[in-house]
Amino acid sequence: KPSSRITGIIPSGRDGWELHFAAMNRKQAGEPVIMLSVGDHDFDTPTETVEACVEAVRGGFHHYTQLPGIPGLRAAMAKVSTEATGVPTSVDQVIATPGGQAALYSAVQAVLDPGTHAIVVAPYYATYPGTFRAAGADFTVVETHAETGFQPQPATIEAAVRENTRAILINTPNNPTGAIYSRKSLEGIADICRRHDLWLLSDEVYWTLGGGGHVSPRSLPGMAERTLVINSMSKSHGMTGWRIGWLAGPAELIRLAIDLNLVTTYGLTDFVSRAATQALENRFGVAEIAARYDARRKTFLAEMAGLNRITVRGSEGGMYVMLDVRNVEPDCEAFAWALLDAEKVAVMPGSSFGDAAAGHIRISLCQPEPVLADAAARLKRFVANYR
Numbered sequence: 001k002p003s004s005r006i007t008g009i010i011p012s013g014r015d016g017w018e019l020h021f022a023a024m025n026r027k028q029a030g031e032p033v034i035m036l037s038v039g040d041h042d043f044d045t046p047t048e049t050v051e052a053c054v055e056a057v058r059g060g061f062h063h064y065t066q067l068p069g070i071p072g073l074r075a076a077m078a079k080v081s082t083e084a085t086g087v088p089t090s091v092d093q094v095i096a097t098p099g100g101q102a103a104l105y106s107a108v109q110a111v112l113d114p115g116t117h118a119i120v121v122a123p124y125y126a127t128y129p130g131t132f133r134a135a136g137a138d139f140t141v142v143e144t145h146a147e148t149g150f151q152p153q154p155a156t157i158e159a160a161v162r163e164n165t166r167a168i169l170i171n172t173p174n175n176p177t178g179a180i181y182s183r184k185s186l187e188g189i190a191d192i193c194r195r196h197d198l199w200l201l202s203d204e205v206y207w208t209l210g211g212g213g214h215v216s217p218r219s220l221p222g223m224a225e226r227t228l229v230i231n232s233m234s235k236s237h238g239m240t241g242w243r244i245g246w247l248a249g250p251a252e253l254i255r256l257a258i259d260l261n262l263v264t265t266y267g268l269t270d271f272v273s274r275a276a277t278q279a280l281e282n283r284f285g286v287a288e289i290a291a292r293y294d295a296r297r298k299t300f301l302a303e304m305a306g307l308n309r310i311t312v313r314g315s316e317g318g319m320y321v322m323l324d325v326r327n328v329e330p331d332c333e334a335f336a337w338a339l340l341d342a343e344k345v346a347v348m349p350g351s352s353f354g355d356a357a358a359g360h361i362r363i364s365l366c367q368p369e370p371v372l373a374d375a376a377a378r379l380k381r382f383v384a385n386y387r
């Protein structure tokens with residue numbers, strides 16, 4: 001009999017992915033579909049990183065690596081964590097993982113026992129519920145609201161704390177809303193964590209795409225010892241397919257993550273680790289990628305400014321723009337499918353990210369500016385002609 005703990009961790013059904021794959025099929029069949037439904041870059045990994053990898057492959061770096069990460073990589077990650085979170089971070093406070101997802105999985109496993117409880121702030125990244133279920137943990141979804149720019153409300157979060165609550169999971173800059181959680185919101189969450197003795201799991205994989213506005217809650221008073229930061233080179237360094245990320249936090253939890261990874265990943269790819277070390281040390285592509293998303297966001301939002309039936313929500317950082325379409329069509333799935341049929345623009349219905357984002361569509365800025373301008377024109381025409 002298959003494991004009942006794993007069976008059903010990813011519920012099936014008509015969700016945003018169905019639309020994404022349908023759009024991809026139509027595009028492959030030759031339809032001029034603009035794909036704005038996925039959080040992956042349209043551009044390749046920076047050449048310097050690719051070259052560093054080729055050199056490492058040619059140089060014979062083909063072997064098993066130290067489990068927490070090769071020493072240079074771990075040191076580079078600790079240094080970046082120090083800079084990104086403002087907290088001095090030693091190498092024993094980081095573990096390299098195959099992507100941010102594996103860092104998230106390790107973090108959840110390290111702090112939650114079966115039957116314990118976590119709070120997740122919504123809208124959230126699609127894998128969060130499955131990650132909690134895989135740990136046998138229960139979770140409560142606490143909504144944020146479009147009208148308040150998808151900022152978390154500490155009082156609502158605190159109301160969800162139970163006797164067996166162990167952790168709160170947040171993501172800033174946020175996928176899907178593009179909201180950057182304010183220092184005030186984060187201070188409120190930190191206060192709850194300190195008073196109720198909770199771990200804070202802080203997914204910061206978009207930390208470089210915040211236009212300077214990103215605050216890591218790890219830097220707040222008393223939080224370094226109770227925060228695990230999920231990080232990744234996927235978005236910041238243009239390395240989605242390389243599968244490289246890391247977890248930073250208290251050494252006692254990192255030790256657990258190392259034990260867990262011994263029985264799951266058994267370490268990272270050698271040549272990828274070498275290239276990633278160089279990319280982190282030299283910030284390959286980081287400023288360029290951040291500037292590119294900033295310009296794309298501005299271009300797209302400028303196009304949306306004159307549309308009176310569409311309201312921009314969140315959309316301050318990360319790779320996404322969130323549009324409130326309720327004045328056009330309350331059912332965002334219906335909106336997204338109709339937009340694909342009529343104008344061949346693929347977007348994610350907000351409902352695939354939890355109830356708080358229902359009535360919205362998520363636009364991924366993963367296309368060059370002229371394509372985004374074309375998509376904006378199609379969207380405007382669609383809204384003008386709708387019903």
Ligand code: PLP
Pocket residue numbers: 039098099100101102125171174175203205231232233234240244245
């Ligand atoms: N966290 C968030 C909020 C994401 O959007 C993603 C990917 O889209 C991830 C984590 C996982 O990223 P990766 O495993 O590529 O590092």
